[in-house]
Amino acid sequence: MSVRRFHVYDSRTRETRVFAPITPPRVGLYVCGMTPYSAAHVGHARTMVFFDVVARALRRWGYRVFYVQNVTNLDDKVIARAAESGDDPLGLADHQFREYLASMERLGVRSVNLYPYATDYVPEIVAQIRTLVDKGYAYRADDGSVYFEVAKFAPYGALSGQRVEELRPGARLELDPRKRSPEDFVIWKSATPGEPSWESPWGPGRPGWHIEDTAMTGRLLGDRYDLHGGGIDLIFPHHEAEVALAESATGVAPLANYWLHGGLLLLEGTKMSKSLGNVARLDAVLDEYGPMPLRLFYLNASYRSPLEFDPEKSLVEAREAYGRLAQPATRLAELIDRGGAEREGEELPDGVEVEADDLVERLDTLLASDFATREAIAALYSWGRRVGELGNLTRFSGAGLSGLYGPYAWGEEVLGLFVRPATGASGAWSEIVPVALEARARARARGDFAEADRIRDALAAQGVRLEDGPDGTRWEFVASG
Numbered sequence: 418m419s420v421r422r423f424h425v426y427d428s429r430t431r432e433t434r435v436f437a438p439i440t441p442p443r444v445g446l447y448v449c450g451m452t453p454y455s456a457a458h459v460g461h462a463r464t465m466v467f468f469d470v471v472a473r474a475l476r477r478w479g480y481r482v483f484y485v486q487n488v489t490n491l492d493d494k495v496i497a498r499a500a501e502s503g504d505d506p507l508g509l510a511d512h513q514f515r516e517y518l519a520s521m522e523r524l525g526v527r528s529v530n531l532y533p534y535a536t537d538y539v540p541e542i543v544a545q546i547r548t549l550v551d552k553g554y555a556y557r558a559d560d561g562s563v564y565f566e567v568a569k570f571a572p573y574g575a576l577s578g579q580r581v582e583e584l585r586p587g588a589r590l591e592l593d594p595r596k597r598s599p600e601d602f603v604i605w606k607s608a609t610p611g612e613p614s615w616e617s618p619w620g621p622g623r624p625g626w627h628i629e630d631t632a633m634t635g636r637l638l639g640d641r642y643d644l645h646g647g648g649i650d651l652i653f654p655h656h657e658a659e660v661a662l663a664e665s666a667t668g669v670a671p672l673a674n675y676w677l678h679g680g681l682l683l684l685e686g687t688k689m690s691k692s693l694g695n696v697a698r699l700d701a702v703l704d705e706y707g708p709m710p711l712r713l714f715y716l717n718a719s720y721r722s723p724l725e726f727d728p729e730k731s732l733v734e735a736r737e738a739y740g741r742l743a744q745p746a747t748r749l750a751e752l753i754d755r756g757g758a759e760r761e762g763e764e765l766p767d768g769v770e771v772e773a774d775d776l777v778e779r780l781d782t783l784l785a786s787d788f789a790t791r792e793a794i795a796a797l798y799s800w801g802r803r804v805g806e807l808g809n810l811t812r813f814s815g816a817g818l819s820g821l822y823g824p825y826a827w828g829e830e831v832l833g834l835f836v837r838p839a840t841g842a843s844g845a846w847s848e849i850v851p852v853a854l855e856a857r858a859r860a861r862a863r864g865d866f867a868e869a870d871r872i873r874d875a876l877a878a879q880g881v882r883l884e885d886g887p888d889g890t891r892w893e894f895v896a897s898g
C-alpha cells in the first residue's frame with residue numbers, strides 16, 4: 418500500500434526532513450498529555466488540536482497511526498490540589514481527566530487511540546528504574562528516593578541545545594542533600610504518609626514525572642518509535658529527561674525518530690499556564706464560542722509560532738472568520754442533504770470539477786509540507802469565492818454539488834472544520850426542524866410570542882439558528898457545543 422510522502426520539521430535535528438516510518442505503514446505517535454489537577458485551558462487545547470490534525474492527515478495519507486497520549490494522574494500538583502479540597506488524589510485526577518475528555522470530544526479531537534494513566538504502569542516504571550540502577554545511571558538516596566545521574570549520560574542537553582554547566586543553578590542555591598549533583602532528577606519519590614504509594618526495591622514510593630513517559634512508550638510503542646510531540650515548553654527539562662532515561666535504559670537511540678513541538682499560546686505576551694494563573698478555561702470558551710471558531714483560531718497560524726490569545730478579541734474575530742469560511746460549505750451541505758446524489762439539475766460548468774480536485778491535491782500538498790494549516794485555510798477561503806462566482810447553487814445536480822463540496826470534505830476530514838452538530842440517527846434534524854418551525858409560525862400567528870421565542874431558544878440550544886426573512890424562516894446549524 419502506498420502512503421503519501423511528507424516533510425516535517427524535526428526539533429531534534431533542527432531541520433525539515435522527509436518522514437520515513439520505522440515499519441510502514443505503521444506510525445507510533447506519542448504526545449505528552451495532561452496532568453489533570455484542574456480544568457484544561459485553551460493553551461492545552463492548541464497542542465491537542467494540532468496533533469489531532471497530524472493524526473488525521475497521516476491516516477488520510479494511508480499511515481496506520483497508533484496515537485498514545487499519557488495522563489499524569491498522580492504528581493505533586495494533583496496531591497496538593499486534592500489536599501486542599503479533601504479529595505482522593507486519584508479520584509480527583511480521574512474526574513478532571515473525564516472533564517478534559519468531554520471538552521476534547523466537543524472540539525472534535527477523537528484521534529487518540531489510548532490515554533494511559535501513569536499509575537497503571539507502575540510495574541513498567543519500577544522495571545525501568547531497576548535497569549537504570551543496575552546499569553549505574555541512577556542511584557538510591559538515603560530516604561528511599563531514586564535519582565537519575567545526569568552526568569552519566571553524555572548526550573544530555575542535545576535535544577534542547579543546552580549545556581549541562583548552564584543548567585546548574587549555581588552556588589546561590591543549596592544542593593538538595595539527596596542529590597549527587599543539582600541537575601540530577603528524581604525518578605522514584607519515597608512515600609509520604611497519606612499519599613498513594615507502591616512497593617519497590619527501594620522502599621514504598623511513587624513515580625517521578627519523566628519516567629512515566631519512557632516506561633509507557635517502551636511498553637506501548639517500543640524502544641524506538643516514530644513521532645514524539647508536545648508543547649515547546651516541554652522540550653526542557655521534560656523531553657531531555659525522557660531521552661536520557663530511555664536511551665540509557667535501552668541503549669537504543671534515538672528514542673523517537675522525529676520530535677514535533679507546537680508553539681505556545683500567549684496571553685499578553687506570557688505563556689498561558691495554570692501555575693501563572695493567566696488562563697482561559699477551555700470549557701467556558703467552548704460554551705461561549707463553540708468548537709469550530711476555536712479550531713480555526715488555532716489552525717489559522719503556523720503551528721510552531723507563538724500565538725497571542727486576546728480573550729476580548731481573538732474568538733470574536735475567529736467566529737466571524739469562521740462564518741465567512743463555512744457559509745458556502747454549509748449551503749452546499751444543506752442542498753446535498755436535501756436532494757442527495759440523485760438530485761437533478763445542471764452539471765458544473767466546464768473545468769470546475771477539475772479545479773475542485775486540483776485544490777484537494779493542493780491542500781494535501783500543503784499539509785505534507787510541515788502541516789501548513791494556515792495556507793490550507795487561505796486556499797479554502799479562495800474556494801469559497803470561487804463557489805460564490807457560480808451564482809445560484811440550487812440549479813446544480815447532486816453530483817455537481819458534491820464536486821463543489823470536495824475541498825470542504827477535505828477540511829472536515831483533516832482540519833476538523835465544517836462539522837455540523839450531530840444530526841442524530843439518519844439526519845432526523847432536517848425533518849424535525851420544519852415541524853418546530855411550523856409550530857412557531859402558528860404561535861406567532863395567534864400572537865403567542867412567548868411561545869414562539871421559547872421554540873426559537875430551544876432550537877438554538879441544539880445549535881439550530883433561525884433567520885426570519887420576507888420569504889419565511891431559514892434555518893442552519895451553527896457551530897456550537
Ligand SMILES: [Zn+2]
Nearest residue numbers: 449450630655
Ligand atoms: Zn510527557
